[in-house]
Amino acid sequence: MSFSKIVSLSTVERFIDYLSDNGISIPVCSSLPDVSKLALGQPLSYRGRVIGNRWAILPMEGWDCERDGCPSELTRRRWLRFAVSGAKLLYGCEAAAVMVSGKSSTRQLMITDDTVGAIARLRADVVRTHEQKFGRSGDLCIGLQLTHSGRYSHPYDDAKLDSVIAYRNPLLDRKFGNEGLAVASDEMIEEMIAAFVHAGKLAADAGFDFVDIKHAHGYFGHELLSAYHRTGRFGGSLENRTRFFREIATGIRKQSPSIDVSLRLSLFDFAPFVKGADGVGVPMSDGSYEYAFGGDGTGVGYDLRETIELVEVLKAAGVTMICTTVGSPYYNPHIQRPAAIPVVDGYLPPEDPLRGVARQVAAVAEMKRRFPDMIFVGSGYSYLQDYLPNVAEAVVAAGMADAVGIGRMVLSYPDICDDVLRGRPLTRNKICRTIGDCTNAPRNGMPSGCYPLDEYYKTRPEAERLREIKRAKVSL
Ligand SMILES: Cc1cc2nc3c(=O)[nH]c(=O)nc-3n(C[C@H](O)[C@H](O)[C@H](O)COP(=O)(O)O)c2cc1C
Ligand code: SF4
Structure with missing residues (x-):
């Protein structure tokens, strides 16, 4: 698969021409307006308060916490860099496990009675650091992402998966060696729900504005959404597959009315991909795949009809803000985080990564069109590199998303949002090259x-x- 690297498209005009020549639909501002007129600089209303602008920092875990789940110096450094980014919405900071069995690594952040004090101090430091740079923090909104890593859990040994699976998926079972593993029972799921509810209370005590109940990237909550063939209270009908979220949300609201409940949602999924003979990614599915939530049944396309039904359910459960994403970094990374260079256990991109960006932008725009009163945060923009601000501005100005979230870019270029909001040119050697x-x-x-x-x-x-x-x- 050949495609032009973004660095070779040396001007925004060439970038726009490239998109048009290749039939890739992504809105782009050819030049950013004066800072006073930036759509990205406009405030956002959220539950009777104001979020200062339309930039969000996506949750970015670091595999660098202490073994007991407390933040380390590296964790602290990352969060404080989020604080000075200029973004006013820190959407989850990073995934925090709610119980040991759900840790993605031995070094994952975990929120428990023992760690909540350290996490609360870190949140307070984020607020203080933000105030020092920007003079105020009343318009800063900070959430904590809560998770159980399900099939991708490594609680005791980073080299050994200890999967907890929601249902048998022949392709994922084969890819991750889960054949023969028992499916999590309803009782185990009820224990998880109780752990999420307790974690929600702890997050409220620590001062977070909201919790993000992770339903993304193939982790447990997300896997349950496609548990079409599971029997019992958590599988089969949409009502059953959303029971996990609804019971967590109800439990948290009852115990801790001050904290809002939100979620990170993979709007759609594809089949797992593997490296083909020439190193390029190929789907493991053979023309049909029945386990992709938001999929079109082929494994390589999406259909938002069920996602729309899900958002109706979430809305009825009181959700007003969703951080979007798609797919999973474990089995279809080119869908989830478009990149020019594959990760070492990945595969060469089977498509121009800009198509991956365009797919996410279009899906979020469709959700926003269907649910104009809900807040949708977009993801997957880092591949745009030098033109990320031009696309982010165009998307927000057109009402195709309420805010633009950045993931990898904030690691390499922590103050990119502030640079854009102040009308400063980008510093090229800080731009994430994926x-x-x-x-x-x-x-x-x-x-x-x-x-x-x-x-x-x-x-x-x-x-x-x-x-x-x-x-x-x-x-x-
Ligand atoms: C190192 C790393 C850590 C991540 N950690 C999380 C996480 O804790 N929770 C989450 O929902 N997504 C996580 N993601 C996914 C990002 O939030 C984001 O969706 C993805 O990187 C695509 O956005 P981008 O193109 O701006 O990087 C992580 C991604 C990376 C590269
Ligand atoms: S350039 Fe840095 S932030 Fe971007 S993908 Fe590479 S390592 Fe990650």
Whole structure:
């Protein structure tokens, strides 16, 4: 699959021409308006309060907490960089496990009676750091993402999956060695719900404005949404498949009325992909795939009809804000986080990554069109690199999303939102080039970070180990 790299499209005009020549539909502002007129700078109303602008920081975990689940110095550094980004919506900060069995790694943040004090202090430091830079924090909104990693849990050993699965999925079972594993019982799910509700109370005590109950990326809550063939209280009908979320939301609201309940949602999913003979990703499915929530049945397309039904259910459950995403970084990374360079355990992109960006932009716009009163945050913009601000501005100005979230870009360029809001030109050597080392490092047992561009990580010993791992993979 050949495509032009964004760096080779040296002007916004060339970028626009490239999109048009290749039939890729992404809105772009050819030049950003004066800062006073930026759509990205406009406030956003949320539950009777004001969020200061339309930039969001997406949840970005670092695989770098203490073993007991408390934030470490590296975690603190990352959150404080979110604080100075200029974004006024910190959508979840990072995934915090609600129980040991659901930790994505031994170093995942975990919210418990023992860790909540440290997490509360970190949140307060985020607010203080934001105030120091911007002079106020009343318009800053901070959530905490709560999760159970389900099939992708590594609670005791980073090299060993201890999966908890919602149902048998022959392709994922094969890919992740889950054949023969028992499906989580209804009683286990009820224990999880209780853990989420308790975690919600702790997040409220720690001062967060909302919790994001993760229903994305193939983790447990997301997997339940496609548990079409599961029997019992949590499978089959949409009502049953959403019971997990609804019971968590009701439980949290009852115990802690001050905190809002939101979610990160994979709007659609595709089949798992694997490396084909030429290294390019190919779907494991053979023309049909029945386990993709929001999928069109082929494994390689989407159909938002059920997602729309789900959002009706969420709306009735009191949800007013959704952070969107798609797919999963474990089994179809090119769908979830478009990139030019594959991660070491991944595959060459089977499409121009700009098509992946366009797919997410279009899906969010469709949801926004259907639910104009709900807040939708868009994701998957980092691949746009130099033109991220031009697209973000065009999307928000056109009402195709309420806010634009950034993930990888905030690791390499922590103050990009502020630069845009102040009308400053981008600093080119801080722009994320989607090299993937922030994913390669944790996939090899090291903390995440922007090893290529962030001086702090560049000089850590893990940077050399990472280079060796990549060299070894290339020479295979
Ligand atoms: C290192 C890393 C950590 C991530 N951690 C989380 C997380 O904790 N929770 C989550 O929902 N998504 C997580 N994501 C996904 C991002 O939030 C985001 O959806 C993705 O990177 C695509 O956005 P981008 O193109 O701006 O990077 C992570 C991604 C990366 C690369
Ligand atoms: S390692 Fe840095 S440049 Fe590479 S994807 Fe991550 S943030 Fe971007």
